[in-house]
Amino acid sequence: xxxxxxxxxxxxxxxxxxxxxxxxxxxxxxxxxxxxxxxxxxxxxxxxxxxxxxxxxxxxxxxxxxxxxxxxxxxxxxxxxxxxxxxxxxxxxxxxxxxxxxxxxxxxxxxxxxxxxxxxxxxxxxxxxxxxxxxxxxxxxxxxxxxxxxxxxxxxxxxxxxxxxxxxxxxxxxxxxxxxxxxxxxxxxxxxxxxxxxxxxxxxxxxxxxxxxxxxxxxxxxxxxxxxxxxxxxxxxxxxxxxxxxxxxxxxxxxxxxxxxxxxxxxxxxxxxxxxxxxxxxxxxxxxxxxxxxxxxxxxxxxxxxxxxxxxxxxxxxxxxxxxxxxxxxxxxxxxxxxxxxxxxxxxxxxxxxxxxxxxxxxxxxxxxxxxxxxxxxxxxxxxxxxxxxxxxxxxxxxxxxxxxxxxxxxxxxxxxxxxxxxxxxxxxxxxxxxxxxxxxxxxxxxxxxxxxxxxxxxxxxxxxxxxxxxxxxxxxxxxxxxxxxxxxxxxxxxxxxxxxxxxxxxxxxxxxxxxxxxxxxxxxxxxxxxxxxxxxxxxxxxxxxxxxxxxxxxxxxxxxxxxxxxxxxxxxxxxxxxxxxxxxxxxxxxxxxxxxxxxxxxxxxxxxxxxxxxxxxxxxxxxxxxxxxxxxxxxxxxxxxxxxxxxxxxxxxxxxxxxxxxxxxxxxxxxxxxxxxxxxxxxxxxxxxxxxxxxxxxxxxxxxxxxxxxxxxxxxxxxxxxxxxxxxxxxxxxxxxxxxxxxxxxxxxxxxxxxxxxxxxxxxxxxxxxxxxxxxxxxxxxxxxxxxx
RNA sequence: GCCGAAGUGGCGGAAUUGGCAGACGCGCCGGACUCAAAAUCCGGUGCCCGAAAGGGCGUGUGGGUUCGAUUCCCACCUUCGGCACCA
Numbered sequence: 001x002x003x004x005x006x007x008x009x010x011x012x013x014x015x016x017x018x019x020x021x022x023x024x025x026x027x028x029x030x031x032x033x034x035x036x037x038x039x040x041x042x043x044x045x046x047x048x049x050x051x052x053x054x055x056x057x058x059x060x061x062x063x064x065x066x067x068x069x070x071x072x073x074x075x076x077x078x079x080x081x082x083x084x085x086x087x088x089x090x091x092x093x094x095x096x097x098x099x100x101x102x103x104x105x106x107x108x109x110x111x112x113x114x115x116x117x118x119x120x121x122x123x124x125x126x127x128x129x130x131x132x133x134x135x136x137x138x139x140x141x142x143x144x145x146x147x148x149x150x151x152x153x154x155x156x157x158x159x160x161x162x163x164x165x166x167x168x169x170x171x172x173x174x175x176x177x178x179x180x181x182x183x184x185x186x187x188x189x190x191x192x193x194x195x196x197x198x199x200x201x202x203x204x205x206x207x208x209x210x211x212x213x214x215x216x217x218x219x220x221x222x223x224x225x226x227x228x229x230x231x232x233x234x235x236x237x238x239x240x241x242x243x244x245x246x247x248x249x250x251x252x253x254x255x256x257x258x259x260x261x262x263x264x265x266x267x268x269x270x271x272x273x274x275x276x277x278x279x280x281x282x283x284x285x286x287x288x289x290x291x292x293x294x295x296x297x298x299x300x301x302x303x304x305x306x307x308x309x310x311x312x313x314x315x316x317x318x319x320x321x322x323x324x325x326x327x328x329x330x331x332x333x334x335x336x337x338x339x340x341x342x343x344x345x346x347x348x349x350x351x352x353x354x355x356x357x358x359x360x361x362x363x364x365x366x367x368x369x370x371x372x373x374x375x376x377x378x379x380x381x382x383x384x385x386x387x388x389x390x391x392x393x394x395x396x397x398x399x400x401x402x403x404x405x406x407x408x409x410x411x412x413x414x415x416x417x418x419x420x421x422x423x424x425x426x427x428x429x430x431x432x433x434x435x436x437x438x439x440x441x442x443x444x445x446x447x448x449x450x451x452x453x454x455x456x457x458x459x460x461x462x463x464x465x466x467x468x469x470x471x472x473x474x475x476x477x478x479x480x481x482x483x484x485x486x487x488x489x490x491x492x493x494x495x496x497x498x499x500x501x502x503x504x505x506x507x508x509x510x511x512x513x514x515x516x517x518x519x520x521x522x523x524x525x526x527x528x529x530x531x532x533x534x535x536x537x538x539x540x541x542x543x544x545x546x547x548x549x550x551x552x553x554x555x556x557x558x559x560x561x562x563x564x565x566x567x568x569x570x571x572x573x574x575x576x577x578x579x580x581x582x583x584x585x586x587x588x589x590x591x592x593x594x595x596x597x598x599x600x601x602x603x604x605x606x607x608x609x610x611x612x613x614x615x616x617x618x619x620x621x622x623x624x625x626x627x628x629x630x631x632x633x634x635x636x637x638x639x640x641x642x643x644x645x646x647x648x649x650x651x652x653x654x655x656x657x658x659x660x661x662x663x664x665x666x667x668x669x670x671x672x673x674x675x676x677x678x679x680x681x682x683x684x685x686x687x688x689x690x691x692x693x694x695x696x697x698x699x700x701x702x703x704x705x706x707x708x709x710x711x712x713x714x715x716x717x718x719x720x721x722x723x724x725x726x727x728x729x730x731x732x733x734x735x736x737x738x739x740x741x742x743x744x745x746x747x748x749x750x751x752x753x754x755x756x757x758x759x760x761x762x763x764x765x766x767x768x769x770x771x772x773x774x775x776x777x778x779x780x781x782x783x784x785x786x787x788x789x790x
Numbered sequence: 791g792c793c794g795a796a797g798u799g800g801c802g803g804a805a806u807u808g809g810c811a812g813a814c815g816c817g818c819c820g821g822a823c824u825c826a827a828a829a830u831c832c833g834g835u836g837c838c839c840g841a842a843a844g845g846g847c848g849u850g851u852g853g854g855u856u857c858g859a860u861u862c863c864c865a866c867c868u869u870c871g872g873c874a875c876c877a
Contacts, residue, residue, distance in 0.1 A: 216794055220872055223793075228876080248877060261877095302875090332876045339877085346875050403876060524872080593815080595803060599796085600870085607802075607816060613830095614815085620830090657806065665804075665814035672814090675831095735810045740858045742810055779857050785809050789857045 004619040006583020006612075010700040014118055022715055023065075023120040025076050027495075028510045037068045038511045039077045040490055042519030042527070045482075046106040046128075047087045050113045052603055053520075053559040055575050056591045060556055060660060061518050062119045063592070066696035067654050069120075070719040076511050078125040078493040079114065081107050084135075085482040086164060086180060089415040093447050099415040103130055113575060117584045118700055120715070125496045129485035134492065135417040136438035137502035138485055141538070143420060143431050150196045150537055153429070157265055157290075157330060158408055160188040165449035166412045167192055169481065170405050171224075171526040187290070189265075193410035193419065193478065197533045201225055201402045203547075204532055212552040214598075220524040226403025231387045233396040235260055235311040235338065237322070240271065244311060247333035247401045250343065251390075252383040254315040255371040256361035257338035259351070260322045261304065264289035265330040272322060276308035282324055289326040302327055302350045313338070314395035315371075315386065325350060333401055407530060409481040414447045414454040416479030424466035424473040433467050439475070453477040486527050487534040490514060490549060502543075509545045517550040520558070528553070554658065557600040559591075573603060585698035586612040592660045592697065614668060615701055618690065621675050622705045625687035632681060636726055639673055640682035643689040646670045647722040650693040667694050684709070692720050736761045737787040738770040754780040761786040 017023065028036070041061040044054060065077045081103075088099040088106075095102075107128060114121065127134050145151040159168040163183035167190065172179040197204075205225050208218045230249035237244065244262075248254070262268050264286040273282040285305040304325030313320050327346055328337050341351035342360040351358050361370050368374045368382045377385065390396030410419065418439040420432035432439055442461040444454045456462060456477035466473035488502070494511045495503040519527075528550070535549045561573065578587050590611040594601040631640070650663040667690050674686045688709055695702040695714050706714040729750060734757065736744040744766040748757070758778045761767055767788065776788040 216872080219794065223873060226873095226876070230877085246877080250877080327875045327877095329876070337877050344877070346877080349875090401876085521871080593802090602802090604802090610816060617830095652806080659806090661802095662804070662814080668814055733810085737810085737858080740809095745810075777857070779809090781809055785858095787809080787857055 004616050004701070006585060006615075006701070009704045010116070010118060010584050013700045013703050014115060017118075017120075017715070018115075021124070023077065024122050024124050025074060027507060028074075035073045036511065037073045037075045037516075038514045039065050039068065039075055039516050040493075040514045040518070042517070042523065043080045043082050043486065043489060044110060045082045045085065045087070046103055046110055047091075048106060049574050049576065050110055051559070052561075052573050052575065052591060053556075055117065055587065056559055056597065056601070057518060057520075057556050058114070058117065058119050059588045059591055060554075060597055061516075062588075062699075063654065063660055063696040064516055065120045066699065066715065067719065069715070070695075070717060071655075072718065076125075076493065077121055078127075078496070079119075079121045079123065080125075080127040080489055080493065081110070081129065082482055082486050082489075083107060083128040083130040084416045084480075084485060086166075086413060086415065089413060089447050090164075092415075098443070099447070100130065103128075103415075113579075116579050117575070117588065120699070125493050127489060127492050127496050129417075129482060129489065130415075130441075132438045132440055133499070134489075135441075135485070137492065138417050138480065138488070139420045139432075139437050139439060140434060140502055141488060141534075142480070142484070143434065143437075144541055144543070145195060145537060146421075146431055148537070148541065150199065151193065152196065153191060153193050153410075155189060155191045156194075156408075157187050157189050158192050159185045160190070161185055164413070167408055167410065169408050169483070169526070171407075171529070187265075192408045194406040194408050195530075195533065197407045197530070198402060198404055200533050200536050201227065201404050203536055204404075204529065207532065207536070207548050211548050211550065213550070214521075214553065214555060217521060217524045217528070217553065217555065220521075221529055224404060224525040224529065228401050228403075230399055230401060231383075231390075231396050232334070232399035233314055233338065233390060234394075235314060235336075237272075237309055237311050239309065242271070244268065244336050245334045246336050246338050247399060248338060250340070250379075250383065251387045251396065252368060252371075252374075252377075252379045253340040253343050253361050254313065254338065254386060254390075255368075255374075256340045256342045256359045257313050257315075257320065258341060258357045258359055259320050259339045259347075260311045261325045261328045261337050261339050261350070262307075262322060263328040263330040263335040264324055264326050266335040268336065269324055272307045272309050272324075278306060278308040281305050282307050286324055289324075292326065302346070302353050304350065304354065306354075314390055314393070321356070323350075323354070331405060332403060407533070409484050410478040411481050412449055412453040412478055414441075414444060414449075414479065416482065417441070417485065418455065419476040419478055419480060421476040422464055422466060422473040423476070424469060424471055426471050427466055427468045430466055430468045430473065436467070441479075453479065455479065483527060483530055487530045488538075490531070491538075491544070505544055512544065513546050513549055513551040516552050516554065518554045518556060521555040554598065556597050557595075559601045559603050561603040573605075578605075578608065582608055582612050583700075585701045586615055589615070589664060589697050593664045595661055597660050614671075615698065617675075618671055618694070619701065619705065621671055621678075622687045622691060623708060624678055625674060625683045626708045626710070628679070628683045629681075631683070631685035635682045635685060637677075637680050637682045639677050639680040639686050641726050641729075642670055642673045643682060643686045644722040644726045646689055647693060647720050648724075648727060651719070651722075654696070663693070664697060689720060692717065732783045734760065734783075735785040736764055736767050737785065738767055738776075739789055740787060743767050743770050750783055752782075754778075754782065757782070757786050758788075761788060 039061055041057050065075050068075045083103045088103045091102050092099045142151055159173045161168050161178040161183055163181045168178060173185050177184055205227055228249055230247055231251040232245050232247055234243040234245055269286045273279045282305050304323045307322045307324060309322040310319040311322050339347040341347040341358040359370055361368060362379050363369050366379050368377050374382045374386060387396050387398055418441055420437060420439045422430045424430050442458050444458050447454050462475050464473050464475055491503050491508050495507040531549050536547055538544050539547050586608060590608050646666050649666040653659050653663045670686060670690050691702045691705045703714050731747050732750045734746050734748045735742055744764045748760050757780050774790045776790055779787040
């Protein structure tokens with residue numbers, strides 16, 4: 001028996017798998033009805049190298065991949081790189097060089113790490129977002145969304161990161177700060193590209209009921225979409241002859257609306273101020289308030305200014321004063337509210353500060369008061385009847401409001417896909433014709449953004465003929481955020497080399513939706529929402545035949561180091577040194593046995609030793625068993641039974657329970673039993689079982705040991721089955737309790753009647769000592785337990 | 791403030807449908823092998839009392855339901871996430 005040498009074994013089998021294309025999967029042939037499975041982990045961002053969080057993520061996916069393959073399923077398990085984005089560009093600014101060189105160097109080194117980990121990936125389908133063969137089709141898809149009116153450009157208040165010098169989406173502002181660099185985000189009014197994700201708000205909500213996702217993730221998405229039912233009421237400003245709509249969820253309180261407030265960013269501010277004696281105060285307040293950083297604005301101290309205008313309360317007919325105040329947000333509802341100080345804390349605070357009237361309209365019992373004909377109605381009923389009544393007078397209607405905003409995705413930076421749009425003085429905004437795609441990302445002198453996007457500095461590239469009229473035109477110089485790329489990359493894997501279209505519909509319809517998606521919960525309201533939007537929009541255009549991309553979703557826990565989670569930005573332990581020291585197999589098993597895969601792990605190298613020790617023990621015990629005769633068919637010794645139990649447990653854990661730590665414990669138990677009974681006739685069978693079911697975890701050493709046991713190609717060997725009749729024992733250990741406390745255990749034949757079991761219990765001396773002759777009542781769990789209660 | 795997840799030995803964790811709490815592993819203790827060490831192997835290891843037999847206690851805290859609760863219900867504490875002037 002040779003010593004277990006991880007390095008030699010791992011290199012040997014990795015070469016075999018690569019040479020044979022062991023994990024390559026072909027396109028389906030017509031009439032192909034093999035069961036299929038699309039296994040995908042979120043693709044890595046290629047900054048630097050992998051960390052232990054990636055190792056957990058991809059090893060999880062690898063176990064599932066091997067398990068499904070060996071259960072007779074065709075498994076698509078591709079890999080690619082989210083290779084556009086700021087970090088490479090910032091590194092280029094910092095260290096010199098081109099972002100492309102930095103990115104491709106990183107990809108090469110991560111690929112190398114992935115291959116050293118032995119992950120069963122179909123490398124023939126690899127794609128990277130920065131390659132023209134990929135972003136060609138990102139641009140093409142953008143043009144389709146543009147044609148549908150789902151991509152548009154407009155001036156709007158957007159989040160500006162002063163450090164990265166670019167716009168951020170709402171989803172990537174965390175606590176008022178840039179998710180990448182942590183700088184406080186400013187609100188700027190700029191013209192930007194958006195996707196009309198709000199058009200799908202209802203559907204994005206409803207679709208959640210059709211997919212198997214963690215409930216907490218669905219809740220995050222539901223909360224982010226923020227659907228609320230209410231009413232839109234019209235408040236008239238007679239002097240200006242305008243109606244101002246407001247959204248409210250409490251139309252029942254309209255009789256208590258004693259003043260009216262408009263957000264400082266609202267276009268109404270100018271209209272209201274014009275011609276008012278308060279004009280200068282209003283304009284200067286609005287300007288100051290709108291420019292205030294979000295953080296400061298959220299301070300509780302109320303501020304505001306009276307416009308000198310009045311609106312008509314549609315219920316009472318009273319003239320109520322119109323104020324401008326920054327506690328009203330432009331981005332929610334209509335940017336204007338009816339203020340009901342008696343029943344809203346914020347309105348009350350404002351009313352108290354500025355001495356505005358407070359009129360209660362709902363009593364302690366939830367019934368209406370001071371509300372004319374609605375007095376006495378419970379508030380929920382009143383809400384409906386008031387909306388109906390106002391509706392009859394053309395002053396209101398039921399309405400649904402969403403918190404979700406359209407997705408702003410244009411960036412004023414370099415390293416992203418160009419946006420295939422040309423601005424022509426005569427024709428306006430003109431899409432680049434499909435046959436001129438891709439618009440290649442040109443080189444620039446300097447990546448540093450200086451008030452305008454870097455691409456604008458390349459005038460040769462920028463100036464172009466208008467495709468429509470042939471006149472002078474200018475290219476769009478903003479680029480796409482990487483989240484556009486990652487909203488459809490999983491579709492490209494289904495047809496990665498197609499140069500006629502982004503993907504063939506029959507191929508995506510065959511593989512999609514993804515059966516199991518694995519990735520961090522940090523993408524709950526970004527990537528996971530954007531991708532759902534893309535799929536719904538592409539389905540409506542007839543480009544694909546399904547409406548949800550990710551049928552089942554799992555979030556691996558964070559691997560934390562020094563209390564901080566390992567991530568692309570935080571860095572962390574590199575697996576390379578660990579592979580050098582221990583080998584990939586011990587690391588794979590180690591990272592999956594720290595605990596349940598969806599819980600966070602505190603990184604510590606303690607225990608990798610133990611894992612390596614277990615593999616050496618497996619190595620030795622299997623070699624010893626390989627010297628034993630082949631186990632006869634139908635062998636039913638206790639060791640054989642243990643082996644069957646192990647198959648049952650591991651299968652159930654991976655397949656039904658989706659837990660990955662306990663199967664290894666089951667195999668350890670089997671190995672312990674085997675080492676205690678080396679001469680058992682089932683010894684060889686037990687060794688084969690252990691090697692076979694451990695293969696998804698440690699594919700290299702198991703492949704080697706499979707050869708030692710006289711077999712080959714374990715990666716293509718059907719998953720073992722167990723004999724359930726062997727799992728039913730003739731005898732069982734019966735637990736005897738008195739008053740719920742365990743007093744004795746006896747071995748009895750299986751299948752005894754309840755009466756017999758009670759008799760056996762009463763026969764126990766230890767039980768008798770506790771009953772002491774008193775009357776008892778018996779509770780029986782057949783074949784398991786008898787509880788005698790005095 | 792609102793919403794959600796979690797809390798089990800010295801440590802990581804297990805207990806799948808209300809039925810033996812602590813599987814498996816780490817660490818520690820004892821032993822074998824060794825001149826010695828490493829490696830390996832064997833045994834022990836929740837806490838308290840007890841020489842032992844045995845008994846008591848024990849899954850964040852306090853209550854409840856039940857013959858029986860780590861598991862279900864209520865309240866609270868702590869930690870971690872999401873949202874937050876959302877009308």
